[in-house]
Structure formats: C-alpha cells, structure tokens
Amino acid sequence: MNSSPKYGVLMINLGTPDAPETPQVRKFLREFLSDKRVVDLNPLLWKPILNLIILTIRPAKVAKVYQQVWMDEGSPLLVLGERLKERVKHALVQNSEQPIPVEMAMTYGNPSMETAANKLRSAGAEKIIVVPMYPQFSSTTTAAGYDRLMSSLKKCPHWPALHLIQDYADHPLYIKALANSVQAQWEKQGEQRHLVLSYHGIPKRYVNNGDPYARRCELTSRLVAQALGLSDDEWTHVYQSRFGREEWLTPYADATLKAMPEKGIKRINVISPAFSIDCIETLEEVTLELGDEFKQHGGLAFDYIPALNDSDDQLALYLALIEQNTQQWK
Numbered sequence: 001m002n003s004s005p006k007y008g009v010l011m012i013n014l015g016t017p018d019a020p021e022t023p024q025v026r027k028f029l030r031e032f033l034s035d036k037r038v039v040d041l042n043p044l045l046w047k048p049i050l051n052l053i054i055l056t057i058r059p060a061k062v063a064k065v066y067q068q069v070w071m072d073e074g075s076p077l078l079v080l081g082e083r084l085k086e087r088v089k090h091a092l093v094q095n096s097e098q099p100i101p102v103e104m105a106m107t108y109g110n111p112s113m114e115t116a117a118n119k120l121r122s123a124g125a126e127k128i129i130v131v132p133m134y135p136q137f138s139s140t141t142t143a144a145g146y147d148r149l150m151s152s153l154k155k156c157p158h159w160p161a162l163h164l165i166q167d168y169a170d171h172p173l174y175i176k177a178l179a180n181s182v183q184a185q186w187e188k189q190g191e192q193r194h195l196v197l198s199y200h201g202i203p204k205r206y207v208n209n210g211d212p213y214a215r216r217c218e219l220t221s222r223l224v225a226q227a228l229g230l231s232d233d234e235w236t237h238v239y240q241s242r243f244g245r246e247e248w249l250t251p252y253a254d255a256t257l258k259a260m261p262e263k264g265i266k267r268i269n270v271i272s273p274a275f276s277i278d279c280i281e282t283l284e285e286v287t288l289e290l291g292d293e294f295k296q297h298g299g300l301a302f303d304y305i306p307a308l309n310d311s312d313d314q315l316a317l318y319l320a321l322i323e324q325n326t327q328q329w330k
C-alpha cells in the first residue's frame with residue numbers, strides 16, 4: 001500500500017464572465033472590482049462610483065468587446081486555460097506513480113476556488129501546489145487569488161497543506177518559451193521587427209507602496225531581450241489596460257506606440273508576457289485597438305505574438321514548476 005501523501009495541483013487565474021452579455025459581464029465586474037486588492041479606495045467613496053457609474057455604463061460596452069473574441073466553447077481565458085490544464089493533467093498521469101489531480105480555479109466567477117479545492121480534496125489531495133497563472137507577482141492578482149483560496153477553505157474541516165508559488169517572472173523555461181515564440185514569429189514573417197513587450201498595468205501608487213510587479217515585469221523584459229540578443233534600441237517595455245483616472249505604470253502602451261512611426265519604428269511585434277493565456281486584453285485591446293492606433297499613426301506592420309497558452313513550451317514550464325516545487329516540499 002502506498003501511504004505517502006498525495007499531491008494535487010491548483011492552477012489559478014483571474015476570472016471571466018459566464019457569457020458575453022451585459023448581465024453576466026456586470027456580475028463579473030461587480031465581484032472583481034469590489035475586491036480591495038484590485039481597487040483599494042475607501043469603500044465610502046468607491047462603492048457609489050462603482051454602482052452608480054461603472055456598473056451602469058461599462059458592462060454593455062465591455063460585453064460587445066467580449067462578443068468580438070468569444071470562442072464557440074466560451075471565453076478564451078477559460079477555454080485556453082482549460083486546454084493547458086488538461087495537458088498538464090495528462091502529462092502528470094503519465095509521469096508519476098500516483099495520479100496527481102489537477103484543477104484550475106478563477107479568483108472571480110467560475111470555476112470557483114471552492115469548487116476546485118473540493119474536487120482536489122475529494123480526489124485525495126493532501127498537499128496542494130498552487131500555481132499562479134500570473135508570471136509576475138502582484139498584490140492585485142496573485143495575492144488576491146490567494147486571499148480567495150484561503151476564504152474558500154474557511155469551512156473545510158481538514159485543511160490540505162498548501163505550497164503557494166510566488167511567481168515565475170525569471171524562470172529560465174519561461175524566458176526561453178517567450179524567446180522561442182518571438183523567434184518563431186520572426187521566422188514566419190521572414191523579418192525581425194522591433195519588439196514591444198506590453199504588460200497589464202496597475203496604479204503607480206501600488207508599486208510605490210511596495211507591490212513588486214513593475215520590478216518583476218522589467219526583469220522579464222530584460223531577460224527576454226538578452227535571450228534574443230537584442231540591443232536597447234530593438235525593444236520597448238510598456239504597460240497597457242489602464243482603468244480610471246489616477247496614474248498607472250508608465251510608459252503607457254498607447255502613447256508609446258502612437259509615437260513610434262514618427263521615430264522611424266514602423267514595423268513591430270507585440271508580445272504580452274503578463275498574460276499566460278490569451279484573453280480580452282490581448283485579443284482585443286492589443287491586437288485590435290493598439291494595432292489600429294499604431295497603423296493610424298503611420299505604422300506599417302503590426303503583429304501580436306500569442307500568449308504561451310497550451311503550447312509545448314508552456315506545458316514544459318508548468319511541469320517544471322510543479323516538479324521543482326514538489327521536490328522543495330519533500
């Protein structure tokens with residue numbers, strides 16, 4: 001009989017609406033934007049703004065955007081994330097003596113942390129490795145997910161042991177995977193172009209208060225540029241997806257890209273390393289919005305390089321993260 005404790009893997013990501021319709025988008029945004037990790041303003045000030053302005057206007061607008069990227073099987077973030085999870089699960093069944101259950105959970109919406117944690121417990125998992133699907137740690141994403149996981153276990157009478165991975169911004173396999181994607185795109189295009197590394201932004205204030213996100217993003221960019229042998233004038237680091245009025249991390253993607261053609265940079269590739277999985281932010285905001293803006297300002301060629309999604313390189317990275325963190329635990 002095998003009496004060694006059984007491992008489980010929980011992959012966590014942000015969340016997405018259940019359908020690309022106004023009511024489902026409103027429900028998702030309400031849950032997401034009510035989290036103090038995401039918007040840390042005084043609730044007496046924020047709640048009226050959220051309920052009376054944002055949740056009245058934004059859901060219908062954003063639902064239309066979701067409709068542009070929605071897949072037959074559902075939201076890209078969920079569908080492509082599930083594909084990666086299935087590949088990880090399959091590989092772990094083949095590689096280990098004991099089958100290792102694997103689940104994916106969302107911080108907001110479905111599949112919930114509670115459902116996923118219960119499934120892992122029912123499958124007998126006693127030691128759970130939690131893999132954030134965020135390569136760069138931020139209190140707004142990774143810590144928010146871990147908060148939710150802890151809350152979901154509040155009613156659990158028998159806690160599993162948890163190993164929370166911080167991030168993998170400088171993991172050699174992550175850097176190699178990003179560099180491989182860029183090389184593959186350049187080979188497909190038949191030309192090397194200026195590389196823009198565009199990250200989801202957060203308010204600058206959060207970084208000033210100690211959030212390490214910007215530092216982790218900068219590290220990823222430097223390592224990718226190094227792996228590709230790029231000189232400083234061959235790549236640019238920017239932040240996209242601004243929300244609200246306060247200052248977010250700079251340089252801003254839209255302003256930077258609009259100014260590039262005038263400076264002679266007319267052919268670019270954009271990669272978004274903070275997104276392990278493609279979603280509304282990469283498929284619409286980067287590929288369509290930023291692409292259009294760049295071309296309207298004189299840009300000649302713009303191509304987005306997809307997220308690592310369920311690629312072989314991403315699978316190898318996730319298996320290595322799981323293996324390395326299991327070993328550390330032994």
Ligand SMILES: C=CC1=C(C)c2cc3[nH]c(cc4nc(cc5[nH]c(cc1n2)c(C)c5CCC(=O)O)C(CCC(=O)O)=C4C)c(C)c3C=C
Pocket residue numbers: 014015016017029033038039058062075077134138140141200201202203213243274275278279280281
């Ligand atoms: C309001 C503040 C926001 C912060 C801070 C923030 C940080 C942050 N988000 C991601 C990853 C994703 N964000 C996504 C969508 C999204 N993000 C915000 C706002 C903040 N994000 C909003 C309001 C939305 C919803 C869309 C919209 O209304 O514009 C998604 C995609 C979800 C999907 O369904 O496809 C991801 C993924 C990171 C990595 C990050 C900071 C590190």
Ligand SMILES: [Fe+2]
Pocket residue numbers: 200241
């Ligand atoms: Fe976001």
Ligand SMILES: [Fe+2]
Pocket residue numbers: 241242280281285
């Ligand atoms: Fe956006």
